[in-house]
Amino acid sequence: MEKDTAEKTRIKVQVLPCGSTKVDEALPFSDRSRNPLAFTGLFRGKRHKISVPVRAYLIDHPKGLILVDTGWDDAIRRNARTYEGFFNYFASPGSLPKGEGVVDQLRARGIRASDLAYCLLTHLDIDHAGGLEEVKDAGRVMCSAAEWRAANTRNPRYLRRLWENVKVETFEDAPWDVFGDGSVIAFPMHGHSAGMTAIRVGSEDHYLILAGDAGYGRQSWEEQVLPGVEWNRKEAAKSLEKLRTFAQDPNCEAVLMTHDTEQTQEAFLL
Numbered sequence: 001m002e003k004d005t006a007e008k009t010r011i012k013v014q015v016l017p018c019g020s021t022k023v024d025e026a027l028p029f030s031d032r033s034r035n036p037l038a039f040t041g042l043f044r045g046k047r048h049k050i051s052v053p054v055r056a057y058l059i060d061h062p063k064g065l066i067l068v069d070t071g072w073d074d075a076i077r078r079n080a081r082t083y084e085g086f087f088n089y090f091a092s093p094g095s096l097p098k099g100e101g102v103v104d105q106l107r108a109r110g111i112r113a114s115d116l117a118y119c120l121l122t123h124l125d126i127d128h129a130g131g132l133e134e135v136k137d138a139g140r141v142m143c144s145a146a147e148w149r150a151a152n153t154r155n156p157r158y159l160r161r162l163w164e165n166v167k168v169e170t171f172e173d174a175p176w177d178v179f180g181d182g183s184v185i186a187f188p189m190h191g192h193s194a195g196m197t198a199i200r201v202g203s204e205d206h207y208l209i210l211a212g213d214a215g216y217g218r219q220s221w222e223e224q225v226l227p228g229v230e231w232n233r234k235e236a237a238k239s240l241e242k243l244r245t246f247a248q249d250p251n252c253e254a255v256l257m258t259h260d261t262e263q264t265q266e267a268f269l270l
Contacts, residue, residue, distance in 0.1 A: 009062050010270060011059065011061050011183060011184075011201060011202060011270040012267060013057055013058070013060075013201055013208060013210075013267065013268045013270065014057065014060065014266065015055055015256070015263070015265065015266050015267065016055060016056040016058055016071070016102060016105045017053060017054075017055060018054045018055055018056050018071025018072055018096065018101070018102055018131075019053075019054050019071060019072050019094060019095050019096035019097060020051050020052060020053050021051070021052060021092045021095070021127055021259075022049045022050065022051050022052075023052060023091070024048050024050075024091075025048050025049070027092075027227065027228035028050075028052065028217065028219075028220075028225075029216065029217070029219050029220070052259040053258075053259060054071050054072060054094065054127045054258060054259065055071070055258050055259075056069040056070055056131075057069065057210055057256070058105075058111075059201055061117075061179065061184060063117070063179045063181075064116075064117025064118065064139070064179075065115055065118075066116065066117060066119075066178070066184065067102070067106075067116050067119045067135060067138065068119075068121075068199060068210055069120075069121060069129070069212070070102050070121075070128065070131030070135055071096070071101070071128070071130060071131050072096040072101070072130040072131065073101075073130040073131050073132075073133065073134065073162070074101045074103075074104075074131075074134070076094050076095075076096050080094060080095070081093075085156070087156040088126050088156070088157070088159070092127070094126075094127060094130075101131065101134070102134065102135065103134045103135065106135075112137070113134065113135040114139075116139060117140070118138060118141075118142060118178065119132075119138040119140070119141045120142055120143070120178075121142065121143040121147070121197070122189075122196060122197050122199070122210070122211075122258070123143070123144075123147050123192065123213065124147055124148075124150075124151040124158055124163070125158070125193065126157075126159050126162065127258075128213075128258065129162050129163065130162060132163050132166050132168075133163075133165060133166060136165065136166040140169055141166055141168050142168065142169045142170065142171055143170060143171075143195065143197070144170060144172075144186075144195035144196075144197050145170040145171065145172055145173055145195065146173045146190070146194045146195030147170075147194060147196065148195065149195070150194035150195060150231070157229070171186065173188050173190075173195060174188065182203065182204070183202065183203065184199065184201055185200045186198070189211065189212065189214045189239045189242065190232065190235040190238075191226075191230060191231060191232055191233070191234075191235035191236025191237070191238065192212070192229060192236055193213075194231045194232075196212055196213065196214060196239070197212065198210060198212060198214060198239075198242075205251050206251060206253065207251060207270065208252065208253045208254045208268055208270065209255045211243055211255055211258075212258055213227060213257070213258055214236075214242075214243055215240055215255075217259075217261060218262060220240055221243040221244040221247055221255070224237065224240050224241070226240070253270070
């Protein structure tokens with residue numbers, strides 16, 4: 001009986017595949033210093049495009065369900081160019097197969113948006129906040145204060161219309177213990193964006209990291225390769241150093257990055 005009770009109180013993290021996006025091969029791992037505009041795809045052609053996954057995460061916690069990021073909105077299926085806007089569509093056109101919308105996946109698990117205690121956003125880029133309107137009934141929709149400020153300026157990477165009908169709250173740019181027990185901690189991972197946030201799930205002796213776009217894959221932290229899109233190169237480099245420290249920690253089960261092409265495991269128990 002004690003074993004059964006322990007099993008029931010474990011935290012489950014489910015990986016939700018939310019379509020994909022095509023980006024220039026220079027964006028994830030190439031040395032952009034040789035061609036500073038390569039990551040945008042300018043003058044590069046289709047042969048330099050690669051497809052990378054887009055993911056959200058569902059944390060099934062004894063104290064409440066947490067959705068991390070929302071992937072694309074279903075509206076992208078109708079007209080991706082109009083939905084993303086010229087800048088975003090040119091640099092990284094997205095695709096969302098039927099059934100891979102975040103609400104579709106929640107519904108398949110018998111979950112309504114109102115069942116979510118939180119929707120936490122690693123940052124507000126379109127492929128992370130695209131489905132916000134569809135989960136606005138979550139208990140609390142939250143991102144870091146720095147990200148919120150940056151996303152509500154005139155920056156073409158952000159589409160403010162995605163959250164204009166959503167009540168978004170903010171947390172400070174410091175480690176935040178979501179449930180007050182150390183099992184889910186959001187903390188700054190700035191660099192890719194002004195308020196990029198990572199999330200540690202689990203205990204100090206068994207955890208995983210949801211790293212958002214702090215890196216694009218193992219090569220990012222192994223070789224300290226900065227992503228193509230950066231708000232601050234110095235901060236992005238510091239974040240990659242953090243990722244490497246986590247990845248080399250024997251207590252860390254996995255470092256999960258939104259666009260990692262090598263990551264295939266669908267669920268984790270902590």
